[in-house]
Amino acid sequence: MIPLQAEVTRETFWQIGPTGKAVFYYLAAVAIIILLVGVVRRVNSYRAASEDPFERVGSVSARLRKGVTDMVSNRTLFSGDTFAGLWHIFVFWGFLTLLIATTILGIDLDLWRPLTGESFFVGDFYLSYSFVVDAMGLLFVIGIGIAIYRRHGLSMERLWGAHSGNEDVLFLWTLFVLGVGGYAVEALRILGQGFPSFETVSFVGWGLASAFSLVGISEGMATAAYPVVWWSHALLAFGFVAWVPYGKPFHMLASAANLMTSDEKAGVRLPGVPADASPEEIGPSEVEDFSWKQTLDQDACTKCGRCSSACPANASGRPLDPRKVILDIKEYREGRSEHDGDVPIIADGGTSVIDASTMESCMSCMACMEACPVDIEHLTHFTDMNRRLTESGQMDENVQEAMMNVFREGNTFGDSARTRPEWTEDLDFEVPDAREQAVEYLWYVGDYPSYDGRNKEVAKALARVFHEADVDYGILYEDEQTDGNDVRRVGEEGLYEQLVEENSETIGDCEFDTIVCTDPHSFNTFKNEYPEFEACDWSEGDVAHYTQVVEQLVETGQLRVPGALDYTVTYHDPCHLGRFNGEYEAPRKLVQETGCDLHEMPRNRDNSYCCGGGGGGLWLDHEEEEKPSEERLREALEDTQAGSAVEKFVVACPMCMTMYEDGRKTGGYEDDIEVVGTTELLAEALTAS
Numbered sequence: 104m105i106p107l108q109a110e111v112t113r114e115t116f117w118q119i120g121p122t123g124k125a126v127f128y129y130l131a132a133v134a135i136i137i138l139l140v141g142v143v144r145r146v147n148s149y150r151a152a153s154e155d156p157f158e159r160v161g162s163v164s165a166r167l168r169k170g171v172t173d174m175v176s177n178r179t180l181f182s183g184d185t186f187a188g189l190w191h192i193f194v195f196w197g198f199l200t201l202l203i204a205t206t207i208l209g210i211d212l213d214l215w216r217p218l219t220g221e222s223f224f225v226g227d228f229y230l231s232y233s234f235v236v237d238a239m240g241l242l243f244v245i246g247i248g249i250a251i252y253r254r255h256g257l258s259m260e261r262l263w264g265a266h267s268g269n270e271d272v273l274f275l276w277t278l279f280v281l282g283v284g285g286y287a288v289e290a291l292r293i294l295g296q297g298f299p300s301f302e303t304v305s306f307v308g309w310g311l312a313s314a315f316s317l318v319g320i321s322e323g324m325a326t327a328a329y330p331v332v333w334w335s336h337a338l339l340a341f342g343f344v345a346w347v348p349y350g351k352p353f354h355m356l357a358s359a360a361n362l363m364t365s366d367e368k369a370g371v372r373l374p375g376v377p378a379d380a381s382p383e384e385i386g387p388s389e390v391e392d393f394s395w396k397q398t399l400d401q402d403a404c405t406k407c408g409r410c411s412s413a414c415p416a417n418a419s420g421r422p423l424d425p426r427k428v429i430l431d432i433k434e435y436r437e438g439r440s441e442h443d444g445d446v447p448i449i450a451d452g453g454t455s456v457i458d459a460s461t462m463e464s465c466m467s468c469m470a471c472m473e474a475c476p477v478d479i480e481h482l483t484h485f486t487d488m489n490r491r492l493t494e495s496g497q498m499d500e501n502v503q504e505a506m507m508n509v510f511r512e513g514n515t516f517g518d519s520a521r522t523r524p525e526w527t528e529d530l531d532f533e534v535p536d537a538r539e540q541a542v543e544y545l546w547y548v549g550d551y552p553s554y555d556g557r558n559k560e561v562a563k564a565l566a567r568v569f570h571e572a573d574v575d576y577g578i579l580y581e582d583e584q585t586d587g588n589d590v591r592r593v594g595e596e597g598l599y600e601q602l603v604e605e606n607s608e609t610i611g612d613c614e615f616d617t618i619v620c621t622d623p624h625s626f627n628t629f630k631n632e633y634p635e636f637e638a639c640d641w642s643e644g645d646v647a648h649y650t651q652v653v654e655q656l657v658e659t660g661q662l663r664v665p666g667a668l669d670y671t672v673t674y675h676d677p678c679h680l681g682r683f684n685g686e687y688e689a690p691r692k693l694v695q696e697t698g699c700d701l702h703e704m705p706r707n708r709d710n711s712y713c714c715g716g717g718g719g720g721l722w723l724d725h726e727e728e729e730k731p732s733e734e735r736l737r738e739a740l741e742d743t744q745a746g747s748a749v750e751k752f753v754v755a756c757p758m759c760m761t762m763y764e765d766g767r768k769t770g771g772y773e774d775d776i777e778v779v780g781t782t783e784l785l786a787e788a789l790t791a792s
């Protein structure tokens with residue numbers, strides 16, 4: 104029976120003595136001072152970095168709420184990797200409990216007792232405290248054990264990628280030894296004190312003490328060993344505390360700060376360039392040119408490798424590993440890289456911190472950011488570096504040519520602006536001109552549906568759907584120009600700003616309720632980026648993707664789609680529609696409306712895999728082991744539930760259409776699967792009735 108009297112407690116410095124106690128306090132103070140000095144140095148490095156273009160510290164309560172919710176739930180860690188979430192939540196809550204428990208004990212010892220002459224570390228409080236600490240400590244040890252098993256037992260590839268090594272191993276094992284060491288100290292005390300009956304509440308320590316006893320460790324031996332083990336444990340704990348701001352453990356603090364200062368539209372809308380910036384000031388020339396948030400991003404990286412595993416550029420053998428980019432910059436900033444501190448951040452030729460080919464490989468698909476558990480904003484780093492390449496005249500030749508085409512003709516193909524609306528001539532009805540009449544929907548057709556042979560069919564199909572549903576719409580004919588979404592992402596900010604001015608003026612001269620875009624890329628920039636410019640007079644809510652508009656037409660009964668098709672199909676979520684803007688359902692509903700049997704891709708919705716065309720990928724030639732589009736078609740035919748029965752690969756983005764038509768040819772899938780636009784299925788269903 105447990106005696107619940109007030110004297111039930113334990114002696115805190117048992118066998119340590121007054122001198123040992125004084126040394127303990129001295130060392131604790133030294134460890135805390137080293138910790139604080141390191142933290143101040145880190146904070147100073149953020150203060151010395153450039154301003155961040157976005158507001159990051161306002162709405163304090165909302166930011167705190169988000170950060171704390173993310174941390175206590177470990178939501179971001181569970182996503183896509185349940186076991187990682189599980190071990191991390193065990194460690195997080197275990198560590199937090201041990202930290203709070205140590206603080207409570209410190210308050211009792213150093214505040215309460217000197218002030219009141221009494222201790223609250225007795226009786227029921229002591230028993231409850233001991234039980235909770237033992238239970239949560241066990242979770243902590245189990246969590247670290249799982250992490251060690253994943254690293255060493257399973258040898259998970261992503262845990263051993265770039266910049267991973269001894270420090271990560273040391274971090275895990277230090278925590279493990281601290282956890283186990285705490286139980287060893289407790290067990291030796293329980294054994295040395297002759298198994299006080301109330302100590303059964305410390306069930307792990309009690310069990311370990313019993314095991315010690317069983318293997319022949321006597322009460323006297325435990326008492327003699329106790330100070331040695333206690334000091335080893337204390338010194339390791341102090342060493343860990345002092346290490347926190349100087350190495351891997353700092354991610355515990357930096358990632359919390361990163362979650363709280365994140366931008367909910369990161370990547371979706373990119374920062375602008377100050378109007379008075381000289382060409383030398385655009386993009387990072389030196390490491391100090393990264394903003395304080397980018398510097399914090401680098402410090403917050405846990406090296407988990409989720410971004411690299413999700414990255415299609417990395418998977419297809421392009422020279423891009425997003426984790427490595429973030430950590431290469433960090434290593435250079437800390438003076439630990441092979442570079443001597445006097446090299447460009449980004450350049451062509453292999454002597455810079457980051458090579459130009461790395462950035463040219465990025466498809467701006469945001470899979471890395473979606474996967475990152477600590478909200479690191481890779482794309483703001485990458486766009487800044489692309490801007491530097493542009494300003495220093497090192498842009499890839501093919502991309503340069505596409506930019507010149509935009510500059511001269513307003514489209515990336517370099518075809519005459521006058522020929523933009525030629526696709527409408529094949530229709531047996533006239534497409535209304537939004538410049539001449541007020542319309543409900545101003546349809547921004549986009550470059551690919553206007554100029555590319557295959558995508559013109561998609562444009563015509565959508566026009567037929569609008570015509571059939573008697574939609575009040577119109578287009579801009581030859582006054583339409585490239586939207587600029589990808590122009591901005593390859594780093595041509597000046598040209599992008601010019602496009603914003605001109606498109607805003609053209610569209611601003613029309614009367615309409617909603618801009619509807621064929622291309623998710625146009626949709627993204629019109630919705631999320633244009634409204635930040637003075638020239639633009641529409642807001643985020645005035646822009647829609649065509650799948651959203653057509654789905655509304657179906658919902659309201661304005662368009663009746665007979666479910667006349669019986670194809671077995673799969674649907675590919677375009678990055679700019681799904682991950683960027685959260686639209687997953689509208690295209691699916693439309694596909695199902697046609698009667699098709701829809702089978703999901705294994706990587707779908709926010710886990711979708713880029714076609715390879717974003718971020719200028721369409722204009723570049725890459726040497727790849729396997730193109731992302733080929734891999735995706737293989738996935739459709741081999742990994743969906745319907746497997747090789749899948750007849751059609753449905754897309755809702757003109758760039759995806761181009762990339763997958765190419766992938767069909769280069770991957771040898773021409774006889775196996777067709778690529779169709781959502782609108783083409785709809786138009787076929789309408790005529791099949």
Ligand code: SF4
Nearest residue numbers: 414465466468469471
């Ligand atoms: S945006 Fe896409 S391609 Fe670029 S680094 Fe991230 S995951 Fe890789």
Ligand code: SF4
Nearest residue numbers: 404405407408410475
């Ligand atoms: S950037 Fe994010 S996802 Fe990538 S390794 Fe670092 S913490 Fe992990």
